Amino acid sequence: MFELIIFLLGLAVGSFLNVCAYRLPAGESVVSPPSRCRACGVRLGPVDLIPVLSYILRRGRCRSCGAAFSARYALVEFATGALFVWCFFVFGIGPSLVKALVLTSFLVVITLIDFDHQLIYDKVLIWLAGAGVAINLSFAYLPLWGSSVVLPVGPLDMLLGGLLGGGLLLAIIVVTRGGMGGGDLKFAAALGLWFGWQQTLLALFLAFLAGGFGGGALLLLRIRKRKDLIPFGPFIAIGAFVTLLYGPDLVAWYVRHFLGR
Ligand SMILES: [Zn+2]
Structure with missing residues (x-):
């Protein structure tokens, strides 16, 4: 049970780390404004903000214009979740x-x-x-x-x-x-x-x-x-x-x- 909670925490943190990796080099704030689709500008909903979920539920596409999000976001998130669970296995x-x-x-x-x-x-x-x-x-x-x-x-x-x-x-x-x-x-x-x-x-x-x-x-x-x-x-x-x-x-x-x- 704890594994699952730690994994979900890892997904959420991984989602934030994606934002940091994209925005810090561009000199943008990592907390505001909320993320938008780069193709059509629509504000991303809760599902899109967790790309792993977006990939499962919407095949990684924008719900408004259908533009594909880069698979890298989902990969980074999944990797962060996996690394978090690895840490949990070692430290409890x-x-x-x-x-x-x-x-x-x-x-x-x-x-x-x-x-x-x-x-x-x-x-x-x-x-x-x-x-x-x-x-x-x-x-x-x-x-x-x-x-x-x-x-x-x-x-x-x-x-x-x-x-x-x-x-x-x-x-x-x-x-x-x-x-x-x-x-x-x-x-x-x-x-x-x-x-x-x-x-x-x-x-x-x-x-x-x-x-x-x-x-x-x-x-x-x-x-x-x-x-x-x-x-x-x-x-x-x-x-x-x-x-x-x-x-x-x-x-x-x-x-x-x-x-x-
Ligand atoms: Zn869009």
Whole structure:
């Protein structure tokens, strides 16, 4: 039962993230005006605002003019719902799930915008950093429950994580002479505040692993050409998501197998 509620919540949040990904780069407000059909301008009803429903009930078409909505909206929404349920399976109901869902929402919207525009917006990153600090600070005073709980991240650890995330990316930018952008640097620094230094190291390691495989696959499948810019933000997001769900397990496994403790 909870799975279904979390999934529906994911659909609703995914719908909002679609709006953010479309409007933020255009410099528009994400809360007003209400969404309209891009073909005929009619105001979208409740069913159209949840594209997954619109696809089931109206085959993804505008009820007024019949113009087709892009399938991407429904896909993003469905993916957000699925990621939310994944988080629920790991954490169960509790404060850790709230932290996971907030971070996941940021990762989705940053991925969408970076994929479209090769940009990560400061205004999104400021909210990301602020939310991470607020949640971590409040978690120091909350009883944490659930089927699994996130690691506590204290103020010093947040600071170290932010410096490590930003510093590592800065080193890479200097060495590769701009192979990555300032947005990636700030993104990694903001995630450092969420994760603390140890998990940040893991998240970035996983990001490079995903980037190596993913970038290679994009070139092989000729989705992107060699001289095209491949945005790195989505790979940082993948590394962060895996770290969010399995970071403590992965670190424990690494320590057991490679450091022999
Ligand atoms: Zn229309």
